[in-house]
Amino acid sequence: MTLDVQTIRKDFPVLSREVHPDTRLVYLDSAASSQTPLPVLEAMDHYYRWSRSNVHRGVYRLAEEATDLYEGGRTKLAAFVDADPRGVVFTKNATEAINLVAYSWVRRHHKPGDVLLSTLMEHHANHVPFLYAAKDLGLEVRHVPLTEDGRLDLDAARDLVADGRVKFLAMVHVSNVLGTRNDVAAMTALVRDANPEAVVLVDGTQAVPQMPVSFRDLDVDFYAVTGHKMCGPTGIGALVAKPERLEEMDPFLTGGEMIRDVSIESVTWNDVPAKFEAGTPMIAEAAGLAAAVDYLTGIGMQAVREHETALTQTFIDRLSQVEGVTVHGPRDAELRGGAISFAIDGVHPHDVGAMLDSKGVCVRVGHHCAKPLMKHLGVVATARASLYLYNDVDDLDPLVEGIVAARSFFRR
Amino acid sequence: MTLDVQTIRKDFPVLSREVHPDTRLVYLDSAASSQTPLPVLEAMDHYYRWSRSNVHRGVYRLAEEATDLYEGGRTKLAAFVDADPRGVVFTKNATEAINLVAYSWVRRHHKPGDVLLSTLMEHHANHVPFLYAAKDLGLEVRHVPLTEDGRLDLDAARDLVADGRVKFLAMVHVSNVLGTRNDVAAMTALVRDANPEAVVLVDGTQAVPQMPVSFRDLDVDFYAVTGHKMCGPTGIGALVAKPERLEEMDPFLTGGEMIRDVSIESVTWNDVPAKFEAGTPMIAEAAGLAAAVDYLTGIGMQAVREHETALTQTFIDRLSQVEGVTVHGPRDAELRGGAISFAIDGVHPHDVGAMLDSKGVCVRVGHHCAKPLMKHLGVVATARASLYLYNDVDDLDPLVEGIVAARSFFRR
Amino acid sequence: MSMDDLYQEIILDHYRKPKNRAPALQDEDVHVHHSNPLCGDEMDLRIRVADDKVDGLVFDGEGCSISQASASAMTQAVIGRDLKDALDLAEDFRRMMHGDEPARPDDLLDGIAFQGVAKFPVRVKCALLGWMAVRDAIETYQSGANAHTVTHDDDGGAA
Amino acid sequence: MSMDDLYQEIILDHYRKPKNRAPALQDEDVHVHHSNPLCGDEMDLRIRVADDKVDGLVFDGEGCSISQASASAMTQAVIGRDLKDALDLAEDFRRMMHGDEPARPDDLLDGIAFQGVAKFPVRVKCALLGWMAVRDAIETYQSGANAHTVTHDDDGGAA
């Protein structure tokens, strides 16, 4: 299965934009945010033009249509990640999904003496909420270190859980910096062997856009997703959870839509997942996300995965040959997703980014919201090229040319 | 100043839809969610088609454009409500804005013995978060009762604050059920007279779409706003605050974008308002909200207010004459916004809604997320017609016809 | 929403002249109170059991035409049935409200007139209220209790 | 982003051959350490004051070409000035970075070459790093202290 990238690109108008005269735009920043295909824009536009209204309990047609679009988005996303729709809570982004877990699970269930386990390759979204909770509650946080080539050090992890005090694990499925695809099953087994009650949250932000994901097979408690990296709109994400787990939990955000009954003294909560969705939800965004799921399903996630793996390998191999370039993370594309961080000897990532931009190449430079990982790598920042279904080998030359130019321009 | 409603309607495609054959759509549910004018859709579409990327710290052009759109949204909204942009925190809706205050202010500042003051006309969004916090923390919540005609009973309020223990006031600016415009200055003065340190949150969800609002003049600490009721998109709202107040507060949601520095042990927060915006924000939505603000500013909020006041008066006067109809809330449109709740003797609101829908008239029926108020009114639900800038007197006849039909159809 | 699809003549008849609507039932075995706070519907349902059959059944309450009519039709379909059989019929009605073809259309009597309500998602729970109350009343009886109060906003999946 | 707008020849010269870049300063009065964690820039700046004038000034650190070149140009513009005058000049530079016309273009010396950076919002804080560090060093001196560490991701408005 190979993707017909030329055809796919037609669905993404910005790829035909010439930011600089006569320079093709090469978008290599999908790990920050993917482009959005036309069918997604049309789905949102259609809602706004023809079915605009609020959801739930409206007795008129527009409100029924809006409700169907919104709940349809939930059903579609659930099917896409192979989960029960009752466990899909819409949030504004993955960060809110993780905070929901930090507030409604961690802060309400853990006590001093409990240990939270995390890893050294987490995005701040999957690190800071637990650090913050740990400070407030007096919990301990431990971090799984990394191997030379940027994978989780499972032997070290085994030592970290040995005392049986680890009650909660937060780990990333695919790293946004190193690209590493983590072995969730191995980590989960290891943590649950030491403590069968341990609860597991996986940050699937970078995984869901890039490969088939089955929440059921992963058999974890929580899984965080974001729309804007998977061809969907901004402003929507989701916490995917085991419904039983949600049922045990107190709510997080409270207000309209999430209550069953309320008086001035007391309140009873609605059923899950509504219990966790307070206020007017992201209606257009859910319609857009549904269209994004349809779009990706139409192409086929297995095909996306294969395309990316092959392309990532080509990029890594070629970049590694450029003088002065060091690629971080695993070398074997099978072990990773499409985010490729690299350093150029003697040139600051900011300067690399500026040079690449002048050649129409969009990459991200900085710490990628993963400061602890930067520290581990011994760098202050990296440049990162990240690939998606609209990228192809023709995007490699402009990248390499830009890197070579940056090196000759900036090297002292 | 009168609005040219016929011209305005052209900006709202759905108003030309015939949900039922040969029946004009009459949208009277703007208090639940307003329609969205074309310039707002175009602004979002433009972002998605041509500047799609993540905000902040991108060194390439698209990322700069996205950042400008997002931060431009903040500046525009700040100007629209006459506030300092440093005090404008984007949220997904008004409910999240209020929860931010409940978590980062109330839960972190108040102790048993402290009293939270609220009113009997609050939307659940401005009631449940404080009830929930109060239960967890052992705080007392008091509620300002209402007068016969649905206004805050200020004499009773004075008694409620007399012991000086009221530390926090949460009140709605314009009621989504009764339509009542509350006198924020009077309530604030009363509370601060009893306790100069009292902190005030006003729920401006229904006020901002309908009348000129100056946060500076209101001189309150917090003000909650939502985009989807003010011609803007779904998925965005804002907490407007005094920046000093935000500076005193710990963050709420944590993760990327909101930190200054972080290690595996510790974290320092970013400056306000970034400190309160974790994760990838609602970028397209901010661009859309900016366009909504431009749209409303172009028409003029004073003109909107005058149009609505006149129209509301016409509706109330006529509805009150229909046999069996009782209008809730103040009779004088000067004292209110454009939400008109009414009861039809002997007919359940659900049945009213169904009959109206069959005539193309969209109203909301139910408790409008204000159960304590329903209880106070002695009803289980009401039907509510709510007006906005695309409504006009020609929308009154279909409403009245539907009500008369419902009465003859359903009355036993 | 077409008024005719939703408000069939049979439904309106039950609404205007409800059957077995009463505030009390002699020798009642179980009384349940169900409310749907989101619609503001309230229902009191009383049942008397004899020989493991529904011997007496009345409802009372407030609600929209659909909820009142459906409860009325329900009482006619259920009175005289075995408890187990009545539970089965209630389940059949519930599934019909979710779009399935009813397995026992004849036994539902006038209840079948509510099939069209399945197309109006917001009204489904109105039509279900009486049926879910009777299900709960029977189960309460079977559990040996004599009263139960349920607050719900759902499709009968929870109690 | 046009490379030429951003990386003027003067800037590149300062980047390739920085002035007053050194890890130590004899008889230093104040040492400040500024870092911008979001860019990963780190800067050590040392100052010696004599007669209320900037008598010696060196910087050292890591960062992109803009931050390093701007610090280099800054040292040349500031050495020898009255403390108050230097603060004023730093403020002039800061305002230039926010799009204002500089009031003292000549006094900024090569610093004027950074005017174009104002068009690149993400790079503004790079250009400001050295200037904000010297401002802080002077204020630290005036307050009677001899060292200060600042972590920022802003435009010099906060410390």
Ligand SMILES: Cc1ncc(COP(=O)(O)O)c(C=O)c1O
């Ligand atoms: C008075 C009032 N407050 C708060 C809200 C909640 O707004 P949102 O649903 O956008 O969070 C609403 C809208 O339903 C409202 O009418």
Ligand SMILES: Cc1ncc(COP(=O)(O)O)c(C=O)c1O
């Ligand atoms: C690995 C990872 N986790 C979490 C996030 C946060 O996602 P969002 O910004 O959509 O909340 C990101 C995106 O930046 C990410 O790459």
